[in-house]
Amino acid sequence: MDSPARRGTAFRVVVTLLAAVAVLVLADLGTGAAAESGISRAMRERLDLPEDPAVRVHGFSFLAQAVTGRYGEVEVSMQRVPIGPLRTPEVRATLYGVRAPLSDLVGSGPARFRAAAAEGVVRIGPLDVRRLVVTAGGPAAGVERLTVEEVDANAIDTVVRAGGDPALRGLDPRTAARFVAEMPVGGADAQVAVLTALVVSDGRLRIVPLDVREHETDEPVPDAVRDSLRHAMAVELAPGTLPLGVTAISASVPEHNVLEIAGTVRDLDIGESTRSAS
Numbered sequence: 001m002d003s004p005a006r007r008g009t010a011f012r013v014v015v016t017l018l019a020a021v022a023v024l025v026l027a028d029l030g031t032g033a034a035a036e037s038g039i040s041r042a043m044r045e046r047l048d049l050p051e052d053p054a055v056r057v058h059g060f061s062f063l064a065q066a067v068t069g070r071y072g073e074v075e076v077s078m079q080r081v082p083i084g085p086l087r088t089p090e091v092r093a094t095l096y097g098v099r100a101p102l103s104d105l106v107g108s109g110p111a112r113f114r115a116a117a118a119e120g121v122v123r124i125g126p127l128d129v130r131r132l133v134v135t136a137g138g139p140a141a142g143v144e145r146l147t148v149e150e151v152d153a154n155a156i157d158t159v160v161r162a163g164g165d166p167a168l169r170g171l172d173p174r175t176a177a178r179f180v181a182e183m184p185v186g187g188a189d190a191q192v193a194v195l196t197a198l199v200v201s202d203g204r205l206r207i208v209p210l211d212v213r214e215h216e217t218d219e220p221v222p223d224a225v226r227d228s229l230r231h232a233m234a235v236e237l238a239p240g241t242l243p244l245g246v247t248a249i250s251a252s253v254p255e256h257n258v259l260e261i262a263g264t265v266r267d268l269d270i271g272e273s274t275r276s277a278s
Contacts, residue, residue, distance in 0.1 A: 069101040093119065121261070126179070146180070148257055175199070179193070193212070
């Protein structure tokens with residue numbers, strides 16, 4: 001049977017171990033917060049943002065990554081970053097192979113880091129697109145609300161069976177979108193669906209209208225409404241080089257009411273050396 005002295009020693013060992021673990025956890029969290037804050041500050045300064053973006057460092061141990069100065073994956077999220085004609089987009093970036101000694105991220109001086117690669121995504125709400133559509137004038141100026149929906153093969157087939165061009169069956173649903181415009185048609189409020197292709201070339205996104213009809217019934221709309229929406233929805237978004245030097249290479253509708261432009265870039269240098277060289 002264990003003596004009281006042995007039980008007391010074992011208890012002290014357990015308490016010591018728990019205290020050591022608690023210290024390590026707190027140090028890990030503190031180091032992670034410092035790293036995230038430094039990366040956030042560097043991104044704000046590099047992109048001239050009005051506020052620090054949200055940053056999350058992935059990985060099991062912040063402390064271990066900070067010791068080596070290497071972070072496998074870092075997520076950055078920025079809200080309402082004006083890009084070209086866009087006024088309210090959300091910008092997300094995933095940085096891979098980040099190299100940043102902790103001394104380069106903390107302190108009062110300019111923060112800096114490097115990344116082997118980055119994936120950039122701009123998420124556009126339909127408000128920006130509606131603004132461009134209404135500006136085109138004609139019946140399209142009456143669009144009161146605009147939403148964007150995902151498209152699948154069944155939806156495309158339904159349009160063809162309702163009288164759409166059979167060539168639409170060759171449209172890739174992954175790079176297609178359906179915009180639904182709420183607007184007056186024939187003196188009454190109606191929902192008009194515009195089936196479009198999303199084409200990205202030279203860093204530009206073109207929305208190409210392919211078919212216009214009533215949303216619920218798939219019936220044709222008056223010629224004036226159809227022609228006006230075809231013209232107004234032929235929108236070109238030219239954000240050019242996205243933040244961090246990312247060039248757009250693809251577009252999609254990953255979820256309801258989200259139009260997404262994405263691209264990649266390699267060998268990023270964010271911080272004092274980048275700004276002084278520009």
